[in-house]
Structures are given as structure tokens and as C-alpha cells.
Amino acid sequence: MSVSPSAQAHLVLADGTVLTGHAFGKRGSVVGEVVFNTGMTGYQEVLTDPSYAGQLVSFTYPELGNTGVNGEDLEAETPHARGVIARQLSPCPSNWRSTGDLQTWMVGHGLVGICGVDTRALVRHLREAGAMNGVIGSDGRTPAELMQQLKQAPSMEGLNLADAVSTRTPYAWQSPCAASFDQRLRTNPEERYRVVAIDFGIKRAILDRLAAHGCAVTVLPASTDLETVLDHRPEGVFLSNGPGDPAAVCGGISLARQLLDQPDLPLFGICLGHQILGLALGGSTFKLTYGHRGLNHPCGTHGQVEITSQNHGFALDAASLDSSRIAITHLNLNDRTVAALAHRNQPVFGVQYHPEASPGPHDADHHFARFVTLMADRRSSGG
Incomplete structure (x- = not known):
């Protein structure tokens, strides 16, 4: 694998900033929201995570592709990120699990990239100015021509992307993939609980962890109605991760209201x-200035802290939640935004971070066991 220095590429931001580097992946141009991920590993999981739909991802770790790619670390069949921004691309991937190189994989999946740019300067700029739309162009067009394309792109705010990435047909998931999570986290559940998962952009690693904790999961499209959910006689319902503005997912919000009843x-x-x-x-x-995307975000309350994997550009407004019904159980300790909540009177909870940690630390895996315990309690009470 090699990246030709003669293949020039540009990254143009909506505020007029232009960075010039080298092309890798597919040649072409692609528009998306420019965001950054601070993880030191897991680029394949990031690029295939449906939550990154519509985004150009800049990696702060300086070298990309050094562990190659494989068929086990995919969060979806194909990449969902629109483009990749890197400081440098490794010319010789090396890892015992590697079955190919990132460059070839990106070409095969039509993913456009730019490397050889100062990603540290880019991240500093995004932290000051906020995440914004941008365009990567490696097809010979000038920055001025790319800016004309960029002006046609919609803002991420108000954009419903969940419907676009959701499954079109229901499917079942019962067996965890042996290679896709830490072997130390294997469980041997004696019982299986019927779970309906609403797919707003679900990751395979989440399905694996649900299965590993004893859930027989039926995955349904984001557009599913209440009657269809109840037809599966669920003992629990899971609302998945996904991309875009949560306030724009009107069907999902309506379904969640009905499920709460x-x-x-x-x-x-x-x-x-x-x-x-x-x-x-x-x-x-509300929309965060530059979002939380990385593997080391501390979350907790009352002296108990979990180091968590995060990927989101929006957050719940703590002041908008009715404290008589809803407890904020975890805060992001970097900026005090809501990291988890629980209903005071119902078996209902949510976490802003990713307890399946693919990639990331496993501190929060216990939330899957917590969900199973709620279903077990309901079953034992005759619910």
C-alpha cells in the first residue's frame, strides 16, 4: 500500500478554512459535518458505526491504519462515516488479526480520505469555532469549487438520519460473536429474555453484549409502531444509538412515549x-459545540466514576428534566452534561455513553446486567 504525494486533496470548512494534504481512499469529493475523535485505537469501529453517518471524522491519534483492518471489528456491513481526516497513513499495517490494509478497504467501500494535514491545528480550530460542515475533495477541483458544493449541504441540527441508517426489515440476534468483545466479559446466562431493539443506527457490539447477558433480541426498524413492538411480547425494549439530531426523530420519540405507558x-x-x-x-x-467523541470520558456522581466511550454531538438539557420523576444518575465530569438518567418510579433508564465500549474501556458493561435484572424482576413478579 502507498499514498502518492502527487495526489493532492483539500479539506474546506464552512468558515472558509482550507487545509491541503494528500488523497487516500477513493478519489472524489464528499460533504459532511467535520468532527474529531480522540481515541488512540478503534478506527475501523468508528468508521462503520452508524452514529457517524453524515460526518467527516478527524482522528487526533497521529497515525491511522497501523493495525490494518479485519472482518471482526465491523459495527455495520459498510462504513457510515462519509470521510476520513488523518495526520498520516501507515504504509505497513501490522497486527495478528489484520486481513488487509485501510487504504484498500476504503477504496473498496468508496470512502474518501485526506492525510498529511495538521490534525492538531484542525481540532484546536473546531474546539474554538465548533463542529461545522466541510468537504474533502481529491478529484482535482479547487477549494473555491469545493466551497460551492459545500454551500448546498444541510446543517446537522434538525437532521433526522436515524431513518436512513435503520434496518428495513426485522431480524433476530441471539448469539454473541466470540471475537467481537473481550473474552473476560463472557457470561453464561441460564435464562433468555425477549428484547425488542429499536434500530436508530444500532452497533453490532451492542447486540453482542445484549446477547451475552441473556437477551434474545428482535431488531425492528426505527419506524416501528407500538402494536408491532407489543406483538413480539417483549420483556424489555432497547432504544439504540444512532446519528443526527434526536429532536428530529419524531417517530421514535412518539414510540418511546407510548412505551412509557x-x-x-x-x-x-x-x-x-x-x-x-x-x-x-x-x-x-441541545447541540454541543464540538461533541464528545473518544474513549476516556469520566462519568459519574457521588464519588463513583466510570471511564467511558462516547460519540455524540447533542445532549439532554438537565434543567428540562422533571426531577420529581427523573433522576440524573451520572454526569459527564468534563462539562457536567447529562450522562445517564433513570425514572424514579418505573424500570426505565438511559446512558449517554457506550457501555459496550467498542472500542473503549469496559467500566460500564454492568448496565447490560442492570437491564437484565429489571426484566428478571418483572418476570418473577408475574409481569
Whole structure:
């Protein structure tokens, strides 16, 4: 694998900033919201995570591609990020699990990239100015021509992307993939619990962890109605992660409101699902300046801290949540935004971060066991 220095590429931001580097991946141009991820590993999981739909991802770790790619670390069949921004691309990937190189993989999946740019300067700029739309161009067009394309792009705020990435047909998921999570986190559940997962952009690692904790999961599209959910006789309902503005996912919010009216039905939301749950409970959301995307975000309250994996650009407004019904159980300790909530009177909770930690630390895996415990309690009570 090699990246030709003669293949020039440009990154143009909506505020007029232009960075010039080298092309890698597919040649072409692509528009998206420019965001950054601070993780030192996991680029393949990031690029295939449906939550990154519509985004150009800049990696702060200086070298990309050094562990190659493989068929086990995919969060979806194909990449969902629109483009990749890197400081440098490794010319010789090396890892015992590697089956190919990032450059070839990106070409095969039509993913456009730019490397050889100062990603540290880019991240500093985004931290000051906020995440914004941008365009990567490696097809020979000038920055001025790329800016004309960029001006046609919609803002992420108000954009419903969940419907676009959701499954079109229901499917079942019962067996965890042996290679896709830490072997130390294997469980041997004696019981299986019927779980319906609403797919707003669900990651395979989440399905694996649900299965590993004893859930027989039926995954349904984001547009599913209440009657269809109840036809599956769920003992619990899971609201998944996903991309875009949570306030724009009107169907999901409506469904969550109806699910809250079901007697003692356990509900668990992660990331976008957590935000949808908060909106259904009467809260509101807002767009973060540059979002939380990385593997080392401390979250907690009352002296107990979990180091968490995060990927979101919106957050729940704590002041909008009715404290008589809803407890904020975790805060992001970097900026005090809502990191988790729980209903005071119902078996309902959500976490803003990713307890499946793919990639990331496993501090928060216990939330899956918590969901199973709520279903077990309901089953034992005859619910």
C-alpha cells in the first residue's frame, strides 16, 4: 500500500478554512459535518458505526491504519462515516488479526480520505469555532469549487438520519460473536429474555453484549409502531444509538412515549436512544459545540466514576428534566452534561455513553446486567 504525494486533496470548512494534504481512499469529493475523535485505537469501529453517518471524522491519534483492518471489528456491513481526516497513513499495517490494509478497504467501500494535514491545528480550530460542515475533495477541483458544493449541504441540527441508517426489515440476534468483545466479559446466562431493539443506527457490539447477558433480541426498524413492538411480547425494549439530531426523530420519540405507558415494561436507551427517552419524558436537547467523541470520558456522581466511550454531538438539557420523576444518575465530569438518567418510579433508564465500549474501556458493561435484572424482576413478579 502507498499514498502518492502527487495526489493532492483539500479539506474546506464552512468558515472558509482550507487545509491541503494528500488523497487516500477513493478519489472524489464528499460533504459532511467535520468532527474529531480522540481515541488512540478503534478506527475501523468508528468508521462503520452508524452514529457517524453524515460526518467527516478527524482522528487526533497521529497515525491511522497501523493495525490494518479485519472482518471482526465491523459495527455495520459498510462504513457510515462519509470521510476520513488523518495526520498520516501507515504504509505497513501490522497486527495478528489484520486481513488487509485501510487504504484498500476504503477504496473498496468508496470512502474518501485526506492525510498529511495538521490534525492538531484542525481540532484546536473546531474546539474554538465548533463542529461545522466541510468537504474533502481529491478529484482535482479547487477549494473555491469545493466551497460551492459545500454551500448546498444541510446543517446537522434538525437532521433526522436515524431513518436512513435503520434496518428495513426485522431480524433476530441471539448469539454473541466470540471475537467481537473481550473474552473476560463472557457470561453464561441460564435464562433468555425477549428484547425488542429499536434500530436508530444500532452497533453490532451492542447486540453482542445484549446477547451475552441473556437477551434474545428482535431488531425492528426505527419506524416501528407500538402494536408491532407489543406483538413480539417483549420483556424489555432497547432504544439504540444512532446519528443526527434526536429532536428530529419524531417517530421514535412518539414510540418511546407510548412505551412509557406500558405497565412496568423495562426500557433501556444508549446514546441517541437515551436522548429519545429523555425527550419522551418531557426533556429537551441541545447541540454541543464540538461533541464528545473518544474513549476516556469520566462519568459519574457521588464519588463513583466510570471511564467511558462516547460519540455524540447533542445532549439532554438537565434543567428540562422533571426531577420529581427523573433522576440524573451520572454526569459527564468534563462539562457536567447529562450522562445517564433513570425514572424514579418505573424500570426505565438511559446512558449517554457506550457501555459496550467498542472500542473503549469496559467500566460500564454492568448496565447490560442492570437491564437484565429489571426484566428478571418483572418476570418473577408475574409481569
